[in-house]
Amino acid sequence: MLFAPIRRKDFGENFHWGVAVSAYQIEGGWNADGKGPSIWDAFVRRPNKIDRRETGDVACDFYHRYLEDIQLLRQLHIPAFRFSFSWPRIFPEGRGQPNPAGVAFYHQVIDACLAANIEPWVTLYHWDLPLALEEGYGGWTNRKILDDFLAYVEFCGKEYGKKVKYWMILNEPLAFTAAGYLLGVHAPGRRGLRNFLPAVHHAALAQAEGIRLLKSLLPKAVVGTTFSTSPTFPFRSGNPKDEAAARRYDAVLNRLFVEPLLGRGYPIDAFPALAEIPKRYGQPGDEERLVARPDFIGVQNYTREAIKYHPLVPWIKGRPIPPKRRKVPYQAMGWEVFPESLYLALKQFAQYDPNLPLVVTENGFAAENEKTADSARVAYLRDALRQVYRALQEGILVRGYFIWTFLDNFEWAEGYRPQFGLVYVDRATLERYPKQSALWYRDFLKGEVEL
Numbered sequence: 001m002l003f004a005p006i007r008r009k010d011f012g013e014n015f016h017w018g019v020a021v022s023a024y025q026i027e028g029g030w031n032a033d034g035k036g037p038s039i040w041d042a043f044v045r046r047p048n049k050i051d052r053r054e055t056g057d058v059a060c061d062f063y064h065r066y067l068e069d070i071q072l073l074r075q076l077h078i079p080a081f082r083f084s085f086s087w088p089r090i091f092p093e094g095r096g097q098p099n100p101a102g103v104a105f106y107h108q109v110i111d112a113c114l115a116a117n118i119e120p121w122v123t124l125y126h127w128d129l130p131l132a133l134e135e136g137y138g139g140w141t142n143r144k145i146l147d148d149f150l151a152y153v154e155f156c157g158k159e160y161g162k163k164v165k166y167w168m169i170l171n172e173p174l175a176f177t178a179a180g181y182l183l184g185v186h187a188p189g190r191r192g193l194r195n196f197l198p199a200v201h202h203a204a205l206a207q208a209e210g211i212r213l214l215k216s217l218l219p220k221a222v223v224g225t226t227f228s229t230s231p232t233f234p235f236r237s238g239n240p241k242d243e244a245a246a247r248r249y250d251a252v253l254n255r256l257f258v259e260p261l262l263g264r265g266y267p268i269d270a271f272p273a274l275a276e277i278p279k280r281y282g283q284p285g286d287e288e289r290l291v292a293r294p295d296f297i298g299v300q301n302y303t304r305e306a307i308k309y310h311p312l313v314p315w316i317k318g319r320p321i322p323p324k325r326r327k328v329p330y331q332a333m334g335w336e337v338f339p340e341s342l343y344l345a346l347k348q349f350a351q352y353d354p355n356l357p358l359v360v361t362e363n364g365f366a367a368e369n370e371k372t373a374d375s376a377r378v379a380y381l382r383d384a385l386r387q388v389y390r391a392l393q394e395g396i397l398v399r400g401y402f403i404w405t406f407l408d409n410f411e412w413a414e415g416y417r418p419q420f421g422l423v424y425v426d427r428a429t430l431e432r433y434p435k436q437s438a439l440w441y442r443d444f445l446k447g448e449v450e451l
């Protein structure tokens with residue numbers, strides 16, 4: 001397929017370019033300077049939960065090397081840096097007295113970014129719930145989480161709001177509720193609908209309340225939240241059972257959190273069983289509390305899913321068919337390599353409100369046994385950016401693109417095996433080595449190469 005050359009300037013002057021990371025995946029310093037334990041600090045110590053028993057105890061040691069990393073961002077001409085605050089680094093018990101060293105650390109990171117002319121984009125919750133709240137009352141399964149989360153949001157808004165303009169409330173609420181409270185493959189390792197359904201409702205309330213609170217505290221800030229997306233297709237086109245299963249999957253994978261936020265309620269039209277959420281866990285006024293107007297929606301996409309009807313799969317009656325079985329290319333996470341899924345995700349989310357800006361807050365490519373030669377990632381990123389440009393050309397309000405991720409890091413249950421980074425991190429020495437993709441992104445951002 002032939003493409004006309006596309007340069008950075010073609011995306012517009014006000015388009016945000018960056019890379020994304022998260023606290024638990026890169027910081028290390030898991031118990032340094034008064035930080036409290038998170039659910040991930042406990043989960044990685046449970047047998048058979050993490051590939052090769054790896055942990056984020058040290059991770060990339062960003063906690064001690066942040067100045068070096070921010071200088072590397074500057075050298076790579078990356079204009080924006082998306083990172084998350086660790087809730088238990090700021091509030092070791094999740095509530096009560098803040099930890100002065102943790103509070104100071106994020107001031108130092110923000111100040112270093114601003115000094116390097118890099119725009120900080122802060123995520124308030126990227127999965128590392130304070131362990132004290134999980135052990136104390138069940139974390140996201142308990143409505144008490146709302147008070148503690150909003151107190152944390154308020155503290156961060158007041159503490160850092162004069163320096164930080166761009167904010168995200170939650171990172172991928174479906175991922176942390178489904179993997180952590182339904183399937184048990186992520187922290188805190190709970191399973192079953194009795195955990196998942198209340199966790200969904202409380203996370204959906206937290207995202208709306210958090211947006212409203214931060215916008216009231218910081219009227220000049222740009223406040224959004226992020227969603228994982230995977231466009232769904234029936235495995236057998238034209239098969240009614242596969243098509244119905246794909247609609248149910250779409251309701252959960254793509255619609256479950258964005259639709260209540262935008263005033264449409266839970267997507268019970270495609271999946272009536274979701275009506276159990278407000279019925280069992282709702283309280284008077286929740287329908288209104290679920291709704292907030294973000295300044296942007298963060299769209300995070302890596303692949304698509306092909307869904308086949310399966311009568312024995314409880315509740316959802318279907319399952320994704322892996323790309324290996326479909327005989328299509330896949331990367332180190334086992335996900336299909338399908339850059340067009342990013343365009344399809346943007347198109348799907350733009351249908352809610354054409355005037356609501358979208359930002360690609362994560363997109364990337366996983367490899368393994370990789371050092372600095374990563375031509376497959378360069379090819380993927382180039383193709384993905386063409387799909388973003390395609391969406392822009394169709395009038396979709398895409399306002400930014402962040403690559404996941406800056407450094408090879410701790411990829412949750414998969415440990416350090418999958419590498420998404422633009423920068424190779426030697427696990428023995430923690431030395432950083434920019435890959436071909438980092439240099440390609442630098443040259444693209446400088447206007448020296450085209451797509």
